[in-house]
Amino acid sequence: MAQKQLTSTDPVEEVAAGSDLARIDQPVSMQRRVFSMAWPVISENFLQTMLGIVDTLLVARLGAGAIAGVGSAQQVMFFLIAALSALSVGSSVLVAQTVGARNFQRASQLARQSLIWSICFSIPLALIGFFVSESVIGVFGLEPEVARIGTEYLQVTMATSVVLIFLLIGGGALRGAGDSKTPMQVTALANVVNVFLSYALIFGVWGFPEMGAVGSAWATFYSRLLAAVLLFLIMWRGRGGVSIRGWTGWLPQLGVARSVLSIGIPAALEQVLISAAFFTMTVLVAGLGTLTLAAHRIAFNALSLSFLPGFGFAVAATALVGQSLGARRLDEGSAAARIATLWAVIWMGGMGIVIVIFAPQLIQFYTSDPTVIAIGSAGMRVVALAQPFWAVLFVQSGALRGLGNTNFPLRVNTLGIWTAVGLGYILTQTVGGGLAMIWAAFLVTAPITASVLWWRFRQQIKSPLSPVVAPSDQL
Secondary structure, X not given: OOOOOOOOOOHHHHHHOOOOOOOOOOOOOHHHHHHHHHHHHHHHHHHHHHHHHHHHHHHXXXXXHHHHHHHHHHHHHHHHHHHHHHHHHHHHHHHHHHHHOOXXXXXXXXXXXXXXXXXXXXXXXXXXXXXXXXXXXXXXXOOHHHHHHHHHHHHHHHXXXXXXXXXXXXXHHHHHOOOOHHHHHHHHHHHHHHHHHHHHHHHOOOOOOOOOOHHHHHHHHHHHHXXXXXXXXXXXXXXXXXXXXXXXXXXXXXXXXXXXXXXXXXXHHHHHHHHHHHHHHHHHHHXXXXXXXXXXXXXXXXXXXXXXXXXHHHHHHHHHHHHHHHOOOHHHHHHHHHHHHHHHXXXXXXXXHHHHHHHHHHHHOOOOOHHHHHHHHHHHHHHHOOHHHHHHHHHXXXXXXXXXXXXXHHHHHHHHXXXXXXXXXXXXXXXXXXXXXHHHOHHHHHHHHHHHHHHHHHHHHHOOOOOOOOOHHHO
């Protein structure tokens, strides 16, 4: 299919004209392009983190049983979201490459197909998830009342996962088009709505029914539904030269699904295996005692915010490298990856210094127990030293995904995290040292993993694979 030439009568051109990333032929600072992609992603993830904290505080007013039940269900959902979020990488890379090639008609069709396949993927998942929720919660061995709360919460979130998957994949398509602000803005609005709805539905105020802990799940659904409607309307109007406007091209096409999944499944599997590794690490830490486990959970929560810059710059690298590949301007992709890596190292390294200095004070936000503070502080300071290496790891993995290579990050990152878990176990059994020694294993594996990913991207950017966009005859 011949590449579409935009004309003055094309409604998509008006949208493309307002996008820095769509104006590939014009001199736009690469640093500006990297930051314009990264900061909305960082802000969006920060808002999601804060939302989880607020929801937890609201549910906590119902008692320990409610916290335990909802927390168990959320643990399952975190695992699922990690995998589903990675599937959005497929649509993001495909759209980025076609936008880079300035084939906006093809990119728009890919966006339509991404959305329709998000529905096809999610309906079976929602049905299965609803019926197996009780069995899944049963694995935790909770008390009957706690298990009931967890089951009800998980049934609601699984049954309504269609909206969640739509948001994840639609957001991925927009980021591929160079627009990370819209997903952030939609998320911000949904989070505000969710806070008020959660309070209303949990406690039955302002004329809403009192639903208890499960009210939080319904509030999350309604806020996500609002976000999904807004996202659909925005994508219908168009962003970054990509619009889903029109009534044709909505029938599911297997060729597009194969292209999306060929990129997304390795990324999803990577997230699943990494989540499993951290779960295994938690089991190992639990064997060191209750206070050590508490310190581990608190320290990890406190550290989570320091990862956000790395995730944001990694998404920027994926989109910009993908666009550069589509445009056959690999020097721009190399520059984008270099700038994103540099700033990720600066931000995460700087936060690592703050953690080393103020680790005890950070732990004190969560507990006043001196033993927990001492154990958690020692562990945090060790992990803080690995922050610059993780910054390189995050961004170089994102850059490789922009080239359509999700298999190499899968292998390297999975091997790295599981090696760290195994090494941490060996060190505690032979040398001792508790939590700090388990986390010290990352000081061995993170530099190696980061270096290998850096080397692989430098090699592949010189002679990249062909863009992995869906065959034109299927669009």
